[in-house]
Amino acid sequence: MSENKEDTLASFQNITGIDDVGEAFSHLEAADWNLMEALSRVMPHEDAPLASTVQQQPEPPATHPVESTNGFRPPGYEEMPGTSNAAAGFFHSIHNQNQNQSQNSHQPQLQQRFPTSQLLAQLTSSINLDPASSQNNNQNVIAFNIHFNQQLYQIRLPSEATVEQLKRKIFDETSVPVCRQAIRGWPPSKASDAQQLGTRICNLDLAPENELILVDLTDDGFMDTEQDEVTQRVDKTFTIDIQFESDSPLTLSLSGRTKMRELKMNVYDIKSIPVRHQEWTGWPNGCDNETTLAQSGIELSHRFAVRSTAHLAQNNTTQHNNAFEVVNVDSESSADEFEDATDFNNAEYIFTDSPPAQPLNRHLIPNNTDDETSGSTQFVENYKSRYGDPHPEFFVGSLEAARQLACLRPAKERKLLAIYLHHGKSILINVFCDQLMKHESIIQTFKEKFVLYGWDMTYESNKDMFLSSLTACISSNASLTARNIKLDKLPAIMLVGKSRQLGSNCEVLSVIHGNIGLDDLLTRLIETCEMFEEQLQVEIRQEDERAARDQVKAEQDMAYQETLQADMAKDAAKRQKEASQLAERKRLESERAEEDARRESIRLVAQQSLPQEPSEQDAGTSKIRVRKPTGDFLERRFFTSNNLQDLLNFVTANGFLIEEYKLIRSWPRRDLTAIESSQTLETLKLYPQETVILEER
Structure with a gap:
């Protein structure tokens, strides 16, 4: 086993043909980076017939293989995906050995077994574990993962193959005619070239392994424009699975508008791996730090592998033995984070665009705000x-x-x-x-x-x-x-x-x-x-019902108030009228009292002014009878020398004011109150007796 984990990873991928870096990492981590133990986890067990995997394949001739009708090599040529030439040669030697043994043995060839431990020993001894030397073995083969109808089709082609040959191979796998195939996922910069059937796939800036989407055009057809695809993918959510060399994996859900530099900065914030030391595998070619996830051409669910190159920073060396081309993208990190990255600017996996400065202050509210x-x-x-x-x-x-x-x-x-x-x-x-x-x-x-x-x-x-x-x-x-x-x-x-x-x-x-x-x-x-x-x-609904009830109540209250106001107005008018009548009565009574007092006063004055009444025996007297309006009479004796005023005072003293009544002599009819009151009774011939009539004026 190599002393370096990168070498171990490359050797493991080279032997097993596992191009997925994340999967290879998982096997090696489970085996504590023991190459032999990791190989035993994925290779056949002791009782697995090795010969059955190779004995059915005829040995290819020494000359160049004959191409099929689709322009590809026969199916038997390098049919074991991911194995190097050395591994293929080893399997070929095993196949010859089994054939020789079968000629000398009466047992059927299918009964041959090959122990796994011996297989691993011969594999590891016959294959060069140097990643640098093994890298060139697969550099002329490009792998395609074709996604169609929720299925995955894996196709491997020489780099010199054309787009037309790729489509014919897709036809062999999916039965979709070439004329109806629309392929999405090409690098954005090469999307137009990928529409030409004669374009060689080596000229499309492809990675050793690529994810493509196959669309079966309808009879009406449509143009498979990459720009339309990007527009549709902008608002979608991308699930990014990131496998780290010596750390736990990370899953991020990001918008299609997320730029590559933002993704790199997210990894820096989470894993504390400086951007200048991040080595990524899995990016399509043609991407830069401004490329969004929607523009990059990756799937909505995509896996990357990231490792730290800090231990290689001093020697300025970069390993290129991963299954994909390595792309390192600058991000929005601060100037301090990039200050020692000068030696990496010449490395071909780092973009040359200078990174924008990240704001030093990440807060939006200063510390210890007042309120x-x-x-x-x-x-x-x-x-x-x-x-x-x-x-x-x-x-x-x-x-x-x-x-x-x-x-x-x-x-x-x-x-x-x-x-x-x-x-x-x-x-x-x-x-x-x-x-x-x-x-x-x-x-x-x-x-x-x-x-x-x-x-x-x-x-x-x-x-x-x-x-x-x-x-x-x-x-x-x-x-x-x-x-x-x-x-x-x-x-x-x-x-x-x-x-x-x-x-x-x-x-x-x-x-x-x-x-x-x-x-x-x-x-x-x-x-x-x-x-x-x-x-x-x-x-x-409750508020509406309550509002309706309140409105009815308000209307009722308003009607009640109007009625109450009307009643109060009536009561007030009645009270005012009664008060007015009372006041009028009082006024009349007061006036009447005043009038009675005045009349009484006049009567008393007149009564006091009357001369003494003579007796019947006195001579020169006159007897005057006054008929009141009621028909009864007033009677008094006067001296003939008494004047008319004395007679009037007599009438007044009995309550008949001269200003209200007239004193009329019956024959000849004469108003006595209209003549001079100083004349004597004798002069007026009102003796020895006379009857006068009292009439209201």
Whole structure:
């Protein structure tokens, strides 16, 4: 066994014909890099008939082999995939030995057995284990893995074969006519050349092993343009399996827009292998550091192998004994990470493009920020500056304000609260922010359905502040959920909604981790929205019913108030009328009292003014009778010398004011109140007796 793992790996692949580096790594790791033990794991067991694998194949003639009708060598020529010329010669010698033994033995040739231990010993002794010398053995053979109808067809051709010969070989395997074959997966720079049947496959910049997709054209047909394929693959998610030489494998789910330099930088962040020391196998030719996964021509699920060349950096040597051509892509690493990579710039597996500088500051919120509002403001400003347009609209303010805006609203206006958790040390940040968060559908969904709040958890101080706020605003479970999200799952999006069962409290409905594709992210957002809106329907219906009841009640209250106001107005008018009548009565009574007092006063004055009434025996007297309006009489005696005023005072003293009544003499009829009141009764001939009539004026 070679002292170097690279030599052991090359020898193992050379002997077994296993071109998949990851598979070869797994066998060697299981055998603790013991070549003999690893070979025994994949070679036949002791009771496996070795002769049966070779005795049926006729020995090819010494001259050049006759080509078949498709332009290929006969099936018996190098039919053992992956074996070197030395191994093939060894099997040929075993075949001759078995034939000689069969001639000298009565036992059938099929009964020959060859112990595995002897086979391995002769194989390892007869094959040169030097990877450098064995590399040229297979350099003229190119392997193709043809994917068609969910099946894999393996084809090996000389490098001088043409595209037409490849298609004829595909026809032999799949029965798809050449005229209906459309092949995808060529290197982007050679896609147009691959459409020409006469192009030699050695001129297409192919790797020793290539993944191609066969499409059976319909009768209507279509053009197999690589640009259309790239356009369709841009938004798809690529599953990248990376096998490391002495470390655990890694699986990444990346968007088709991911560039090769970003993939290299992700490996650097996870495995701490500097970009200048990363040696990749499995990339098609023609790729550079700006080539995206969609443009590279790899499958949606692809496997790479990566090893560190740090131990070779001083000697500037690179091993080229892997099954694929080695491609090393510069990435967005910092200047310090590339400062000692001068010797590698001349190596043919490293691209010459100078890498752009990676920002030294990965955080979006400075350490020990004062409060949530200032931290949120700095987050939004730095996010826009770092990732540019387009970008989602983040809420600026405290988490509590964002929660109130999203959750504490009527059911018809309520939204979900999406909390974007950022971490500058996560390897998924660039892909997630540069690809997924810039997609128009994602931006529009956040705008219509969510209130988006962002926070950077790179610094522990800011993380603790946010988790405390999350506990206060949402719940302790939400804080615990955010705390338990691992770095390799960040960035993450927590979707928070107000639960009808919890009253005014909120709960975490879903957590979306950053290792997700565009389609899956959009699907998760829409599914959560639909689930949330379905829960809101009950609350919306209840709010509508409550609003209808409130409206009926309001209308009833309004009608009652109108009736009450009318009644109150009537009562007020009635009270006002009664008060007015009362006041009028009081006024009349007051006036009447005043009038009575005045009349009484006049009567008393008149009564006091009356002269003494003479007796019947006195001479010169006159007896005056006054007939009242009621028909009865007033009677009094006066001296004839008394004047008319005395008679009027007599009438007034009995309650008949002269201003209201007239005193009429019956014959001749004469109004006594209209003549001079100072005349005596004698002068007026009102004696010895007279009857006068009292009439109202």
